[in-house]
Amino acid sequence: MDVVIFNESFLSGKGKEEFRQFIIEKDPERIIIVPGTVRKELPVKSDVLEKILGKPIRFLELEKNSADEKDEEIDVESAIKAKVLELGIQSVRDYVSDYLSDANSLNSEITYTLYRAYFKFYGAALGKEYSERFEKKRKEYLSSILELKPGKRDILLTSEEDAYWYIDHISGHQ
DSSP, X not given: OEEEEOOGGGGSHHHHHHHHHHHHHHOOSEEEEOXXXXXXXXXXXXXXXXXXXXXXXXXXXOOOOOTTOSOOOOOHHHHXXXXXXXXXXXXXXXXXXXXXXXXXHHTSHHHXXXXXXXXXXXXXXXXXXXXXXXXXXXXXXXXXXXHTOXXXXXXXXXXXXXXXXXXXXXXXXX
């Protein structure tokens, strides 16, 4: 199974056609769409993708999982750190957007490495329990994905924040 990042910039203009070609060249049987653990939403809806691709593909949209979705009370210091870190993730997103030239550059080791590094920094800054929340959500999604018994011609479509994690964890389960 290939892990593919979907980015909103591919919905408009030239990027839409590039993304369409990128996916069609992979000739997927199914596209499994996973909600992001950071933004907590699907990177794109299957009906939007169907229109872009113009070819019948079986789409599976995973539901947002229930892992610790309630708002938690955090102390002032943690709230400030979280706000500063949100600026950090936005900087990474901006950098990746500036770096993008096509679907291949988005789905590259450079992008994965940037997000791996960011989330290591995030975990170190906010502490173990915050990192564990992301880890728990991603593991729940991974469990749901594995229940679908993904094959070589399946694509896992995810956000840029989560792609590296699935790449790092899914290979051991295929």
